[in-house]
Structures are given as C-alpha cells and as structure tokens.
Amino acid sequence: MPASKTQKPAAPTAGARASKPPAAKPAELDFDLLPDLIGYQLRLTQLAIFGDFGSSLADQSISPGRFGVLVLIGANPGMTQSRLALATQLDRSTMVAVIDQLETRKLVERRAAPNDRRSNALWLTEDGKKLLRAMKRRVRSHEKHIAAALGDEDTARLIAMLARIREHLRPKRSDQA
Amino acid sequence: MPASKTQKPAAPTAGARASKPPAAKPAELDFDLLPDLIGYQLRLTQLAIFGDFGSSLADQSISPGRFGVLVLIGANPGMTQSRLALATQLDRSTMVAVIDQLETRKLVERRAAPNDRRSNALWLTEDGKKLLRAMKRRVRSHEKHIAAALGDEDTARLIAMLARIREHLRPKRSDQA
DNA sequence: GGGTATTGTTTGGTAGCCAAACTATACTAA
DNA sequence: TTAGTATAGTTTGGCTACCAAACAATACCC
Numbered sequence: 246m247p248a249s250k251t252q253k254p255a256a257p258t259a260g261a262r263a264s265k266p267p268a269a270k271p272a273e274l275d276f277d278l279l280p281d282l283i284g285y286q287l288r289l290t291q292l293a294i295f296g297d298f299g300s301s302l303a304d305q306s307i308s309p310g311r312f313g314v315l316v317l318i319g320a321n322p323g324m325t326q327s328r329l330a331l332a333t334q335l336d337r338s339t340m341v342a343v344i345d346q347l348e349t350r351k352l353v354e355r356r357a358a359p360n361d362r363r364s365n366a367l368w369l370t371e372d373g374k375k376l377l378r379a380m381k382r383r384v385r386s387h388e389k390h391i392a393a394a395l396g397d398e399d400t401a402r403l404i405a406m407l408a409r410i411r412e413h414l415r416p417k418r419s420d421q422a
Numbered sequence: 423m424p425a426s427k428t429q430k431p432a433a434p435t436a437g438a439r440a441s442k443p444p445a446a447k448p449a450e451l452d453f454d455l456l457p458d459l460i461g462y463q464l465r466l467t468q469l470a471i472f473g474d475f476g477s478s479l480a481d482q483s484i485s486p487g488r489f490g491v492l493v494l495i496g497a498n499p500g501m502t503q504s505r506l507a508l509a510t511q512l513d514r515s516t517m518v519a520v521i522d523q524l525e526t527r528k529l530v531e532r533r534a535a536p537n538d539r540r541s542n543a544l545w546l547t548e549d550g551k552k553l554l555r556a557m558k559r560r561v562r563s564h565e566k567h568i569a570a571a572l573g574d575e576d577t578a579r580l581i582a583m584l585a586r587i588r589e590h591l592r593p594k595r596s597d598q599a
Numbered sequence: 600g601g602g603t604a605t606t607g608t609t610t611g612g613t614a615g616c617c618a619a620a621c622t623a624t625a626c627t628a629a
Numbered sequence: 630t631t632a633g634t635a636t637a638g639t640t641t642g643g644c645t646a647c648c649a650a651a652c653a654a655t656a657c658c659c
Contacts, residue, residue: 274509277497278558279490283568283581284471287464288486290584292511293591294461309465310646313456320452327606332451334469336648341608343646363606363655381455391460394590395583404460406572406580407467413571414470485614504637513617518639520615540624540637 500543
C-alpha cells in the first residue's frame with residue numbers, strides 16, 4: 246500500500262454525477278471446473294459437516310479426530326499407540342501428543358502392556374467412558390440430522406460409493422475403515 | 423501392520439459384546455460406529471484422494487487448495503482478495519499469505535484495482551496461466567481415474583448428494599459452489 | 600551372544616487456519 | 630466540508646494438526 250498521497254482524489258467537485266452506471270456489481274463468480282471435482286466437493290462437505298459437528302461438540306472441545314481416537318480406544322481397550330496410529334493414519338510421533346493431551350484431560354490412561362514392555366496399553370478412564378458415551382449420543386443424533394438430507398437408502402449408497410473410491414484409489418491397504 | 427480386510431462391523435456376531443478374550447494376537451480392530459459416520463467416511467476418502475492428487479501434482483508442489491485458488495483467479499481475472507477469501511472460505515488474513523506465496527512463485531500478480539485503491543486485483547502471470555493449464559489437464563485425468571470407480575452416473579449422483587447435505591446443513595450461503 | 604526390528608519418544612519442522620488490531624481508502628450523512 | 634463508519638489488505642500472534650529423523654529401551658531371531 247503506497248503511503249504517499251501525492252495524487253488528487255478523483256475530484257468529485259465537478260458536477261458530473263449523472264451517470265453512476267451499474268456500479269460494477271461483483272458479478273457472479275465463476276468456479277470453473279471446481280464444482281465437478283470430487284475432491285473439491287468432499288472438502289466442502291467435510292468443512293460443513295465438521296463445522297456443524299464441531300459446534301455441536303464445542304462445549305467439550307473435542308475435535309472429530311479426538312473423538313475418533315476415543316472411540317477406538319473404547320472399542321479396543323488395551324490397544325497400543327502404534328496400532329492406534331495405524332488405524333487413524335497418523336504418525337506414531339503425532340499420536341504421542343494426542344495421547345498426552347487426552348491423558349492430561351484424564352480421559353485416557355497409559356498402562357503397562359502385558360506382553361511387551363515397550364508398548365503402552367491404552368484405556369479409557371471412567372471420565373473418558375462417560376464422556377465418550379455422551380458424545381456418541383450427540384454424534385448419532387447429529388448423524389441422523391445429516392442422513393435426513395438424503396434418506397437412509399441414499400446415505401448407505403453414499404457411504405458405499407466413498408468406500409468404492411478408496412478401494413479403487415489405493416489398491417491395497419488395511420487396518421483402516 | 424497385520425492386515426485384513428477393509429474392516430466390517432467387527433462385532434463378532436451381532437449382539438454379543440461383552441466378552442474380552444485376553445487377545446494374545448493383535449486381533450481385529452473394532453471401529454465401532456466410525457464407519458457409519460458420514461464425516462468419517464468423507465475424511466478417509468478425502469485423505470485418499472488428496473494423497474493421490476498430491477502425489478500426482480507433487481512435482482509442482484501445488485496443493486489442492488492452491489490449485490483451487492489458481493483456478494478461481496484464472497476464471498475471474500481481476501478479482502479481489504476478499505472475494506477470493508469468501509469463495510474459498512478462508513480468512514482474509516490467511517489469503518494474504520496465500521497470495522504472497524503465489525506471487526513469490528511468479529504465478530499471480532497483484533495489480534491496482536480500477537475503482538478501489540484499497541483492493542488488489544489479482545491476475546495470473548503467463549507462468550501462472552501455463553501452470554494452471556498443465557495442472558488442469560492432470561486434474562481432469564485424475565478425476566477421470568476416480569470417476570472410473572463409480573461410473574459417470576454414480577459420480578454425478580455422488581456430487582449431488584454431497585451438495586444436498588451441504589444445503590441441508592447450512593440453510594443458505596452464497597458465493598460458493 | 601549379536602544383529603535387527605519395533606515402540607514410544609523428542610525435536611524440529613511444515614501447512615493451514617483464525618482473530619484482533621492497524622493503516623489506507625471508500626462511503627454516507629449531517 | 631467534516632465526521633463517522635465500513636471495507637481491503639496487512640501484521641502479528643496464536644493454535645491445531647501433521648510429518649520425518651534420530652534415539653533409547655525393549656523384543657525378536659538366529
């Protein structure tokens with residue numbers, strides 16, 4: 246932004262005030278090929294859903310990702326961090342901070358793994374279980390709200406389509422849903 | 423990672439969900455309700471697509487988001503940063519860095535806006551146009567590859583479904599595709 | 600035993616994003 | 630004209646989320 250002010254302000258002094266043409270309306274934006282891109286549509290939709298999801302869980306300040314971690318630990322008590330990292334497609338080093346955070350909040354505990362002293366066995370605390378139950382309820386109701394836009398049948402079809410895309414994209418991969 | 427299938431309801435036989443055998447083996451992971459969540463599925467699919475997309479554009483080191491910005495500027499030459507921020511759902515302050523980056527790489531230019539000395543009019547440089555053309559080709563072919571997993575008809579249906587979800591979620595909003 | 604693989608961790612980096620405060624400019628109305 | 634207010638871009642500061650390399654402890658295999 247030029248700080249100089251050497252230029253005269255468009256002299257409104259002259260009475261030439263007659264023609265104020267269409268005033269150059271912003272005009273419609275052209276999104277070109279974007280709306281046809283599946284990745285773009287996915288991003289938009291995910292933004293919308295996560296925004297909604299987030300606001301619905303905001304008071305717990307648990308992000309969708311953290312919720313997923315809690316679910317996995319809840320459903321697979323005693324699992325290790327590495328397995329969890331694999332399942333969530335996060336790096337092991339990332340998972341350290343995630344568990345640190347959840348442990349600080351007293352939602353998750355690291356315990357000794359029975360067979361391997363390198364591993365941490367992850368368990369929900371009572372608080373964690375309680376919070377998870379409450380969040381699951383909300384998530385399910387939130388999900389119902391979304392599914393209402395499509396109907397059960399189309400919702401199932403949508404999920405199947407997404408799975409199909411993934412399978413087609415990455416020939417082989419496992420330990421992930 | 424021991425692997426298996428793309429995971430399934432996991433619950434070994436319906437209903438039974440109490441016993442916890444002292445699994446000596448990694449055992450199957452239970453993803454619980456996650457696979458039924460649209461948001462979760464979207465995230466997985468987006469990860470897969472963007473990963474693929476990214477690797478296909480890696481040599482240009484242009485992220486999907488940056489690509490979208492280039493497309494918008496290309497299709498709406500002279501548009502301002504604010505409009506662009508609105509269209510991409512980014513903050514205006516975020517857009518500054520984005521444009522800085524693209525300008526440094528000589529793909530985009532900030533020019534004086536004709537009617538408003540506060541605004542920057544954004545234009546692609548020749549390099550920008552060239553790169554955009556090349557990337558569009560790749561993106562389209564990439565898109566074809568994805569669509570091949572579904573077929574044209576289902577692809578269109580998928581996109582329509584996603585749009586429906588968004589509309590249902592956020593009552594109304596404009597300036598976005 | 601020795602070699603190698605794996606687990607969790609530390610460290611250091613990146614991308615991407617938002618919010619508040621600020622400057623320059625534009626618009627509006629007294 | 631002038632004052633008030635709104636807007637465009639920017640700066641600053643922060644935050645989340647992520648990866649990659651290196652490392653110690655432990656496990657596994659021969």
